[in-house]
Amino acid sequence: xxxxxxxxxxxxxxxPTRYAPDKSDFQLLQECAAGALHDAGLSxxxxxxxxxxxxxxxxxxxxxxxxxxxxxxLNVDPVFVDTTYVGGASVQFQVRRxxxxxxxxxxxxxxxxxxxxxxxxxxxxxxxxxxxxxxxxGVSALRATAESFEDIYGVTTLGTFAxxxxxxxxxxxxxxxxxADVSVAVRSHAALNPQARYRDLLxxxxxxxxxxxxxxxxxLNCCVITDGGGALVLAGADVARNVRKPPVWLIGSGEALTRxxxxxxxxxxxxxxxxxxxxxxxxxxxxxxxxxxxxYDATAFHVIQHLEDLGFxxxxxxxxxxxxxxxxxxxxxxxxNTDGGGLSSNHVITRGxxxxxxxxxxxxxxxxxxxxxxxRVAIASAVGGGGPGGQAYRRSASALILARD
Amino acid sequence: MNSEWKRSLxxxxxxxxxxxxxxxxxxxxxxxxxxxxxxxxxxxxxCCHCWSSVVEDVxxxxxxTVWAFTIAYQNRTPGWEDFVPYxxxxxxxxxxxxxxxxxxxxxxxxVRVGMPVRVxxxxxxxxxxxxxxxxxx
Numbered sequence: 284x285x286x287x288x289x290x291x292x293x294x295x296x297x298x299p300t301r302y303a304p305d306k307s308d309f310q311l312l313q314e315c316a317a318g319a320l321h322d323a324g325l326s327x328x329x330x331x332x333x334x335x336x337x338x339x340x341x342x343x344x345x346x347x348x349x350x351x352x353x354x355x356x357l358n359v360d361p362v363f364v365d366t367t368y369v370g371g372a373s374v375q376f377q378v379r380r381x382x383x384x385x386x387x388x389x390x391x392x393x394x395x396x397x398x399x400x401x402x403x404x405x406x407x408x409x410x411x412x413x414x415x416x417x418x419x420x421g422v423s424a425l426r427a428t429a430e431s432f433e434d435i436y437g438v439t440t441l442g443t444f445a446x447x448x449x450x451x452x453x454x455x456x457x458x459x460x461x462x463a464d465v466s467v468a469v470r471s472h473a474a475l476n477p478q479a480r481y482r483d484l485l486x487x488x489x490x491x492x493x494x495x496x497x498x499x500x501x502x503l504n505c506c507v508i509t510d511g512g513g514a515l516v517l518a519g520a521d522v523a524r525n526v527r528k529p530p531v532w533l534i535g536s537g538e539a540l541t542r543x544x545x546x547x548x549x550x551x552x553x554x555x556x557x558x559x560x561x562x563x564x565x566x567x568x569x570x571x572x573x574x575x576x577x578x579y580d581a582t583a584f585h586v587i588q589h590l591e592d593l594g595f596x597x598x599x600x601x602x603x604x605x606x607x608x609x610x611x612x613x614x615x616x617x618x619x620n621t622d623g624g625g626l627s628s629n630h631v632i633t634r635g636x637x638x639x640x641x642x643x644x645x646x647x648x649x650x651x652x653x654x655x656x657x658x659r660v661a662i663a664s665a666v667g668g669g670g671p672g673g674q675a676y677r678r679s680a681s682a683l684i685l686a687r688d
Numbered sequence: 689m690n691s692e693w694k695r696s697l698x699x700x701x702x703x704x705x706x707x708x709x710x711x712x713x714x715x716x717x718x719x720x721x722x723x724x725x726x727x728x729x730x731x732x733x734x735c736c737h738c739w740s741s742v743v744e745d746v747x748x749x750x751x752x753t754v755w756a757f758t759i760a761y762q763n764r765t766p767g768w769e770d771f772v773p774y775x776x777x778x779x780x781x782x783x784x785x786x787x788x789x790x791x792x793x794x795x796x797x798x799v800r801v802g803m804p805v806r807v808x809x810x811x812x813x814x815x816x817x818x819x820x821x822x823x824x825x
Binding site: 414424425426427428429430431432433434435436437438439441442443445446447449450453494495496497498499500543544545546547548550672675 | 696700701703761774
């Protein structure tokens, strides 16, 4: 491997909470930041780059512009700032921008924070991610372009995911049992993660017997709704060689957007194929070199589609790849979502930061009972979208490839 | 007319007004570009394929097939909670372009990918008529 080892994740922290009704988003983010800096053995005064997102659009109390308010609250002095928002893959896009800034010499230590409290907010404000328009815009406040051509039909985020799963089933013969196999396998990993939201083992029949949310997706095919957050600290090689933990190098990254192409577009194209090609080309690794994949699993179907898009199997073969679950479980040839994923552990409006954190923990071999043996190379992938309708064809995709020395 | 319409209504801008005015006349309009001849959905002031500003409205017969669908059993958006289950679908028109819609006038469990459908219209308010699709038997 000849990959670039100039930027590393030197600090990573996932907040242990899954329900934080008595904290502000500011507090939650500060605790995440403190956790990641402590993990790196760095102090707030070392931070000269800041990436974060406002939470007000999801009912949170951190309004735009998020970086200004957080830099002031934390009392830090960044000279590089990014608040890229492209839906669920936003943190991954920010990781890529932070790496560019470090490589360009614009910043030495970048702190990336993400957190929100949708589980608390859905009780107090009726915010229900996944099957409702978020926050207060409600039913009568659609925009003329393009929402009014989509959301008048009751488009939900899970509804668009379900349509894509149904199309995949129609084209390739993917089955509800294969979706259940994903949920069962990921839950078996959550059982090994003391912080996971749900830890009781599932059987395929439990999943197939759970209530239908949006066909063919059942409640146990859908991610949890949790309060929570996390933070990452990125730095260049000079810093990375002198911190507490072994560096985890960002050796490849890629991103892409998709579009409707005026109605001609293929809505099954998530953009992740292009993002993954860019990332693999940069990293100079082969698929056989990858020890574990952390996938943003908003639903079980995402695992099937990401494995195809990342190139671990042919397009259309994702269902067969996950069938029975043995390949993607710990001990299998490609363990996926070893922390329990969004399906069972943690999903806070978006999940982009947690897939990176789990990849880092695996490569540092900090994962105790759920550790992938000899993990050296990991992928973190995420696909997000612009609003419920946008999940069909206005998507953003990111693939990050990480490696230890 | 339905003065009790509780579900989402479109916002209408000067750019998109011709589409919604055609709907009031129970016509489904897509656009075709004079420069590159391609169609487009959703309604825009220019051709998204070649950026020509010369696009014409084409009233189509609204026949197509179900490209993908889901039966939604849960939608907690105010106004939608009592409407479930409903069929959210992508329909591909004969002209080759897709649009988002609901399949109505059909038991949800009877909908299939590839099923022939055609446009139908529902008056939501005195001012707004919405296009939907139903089985094309």
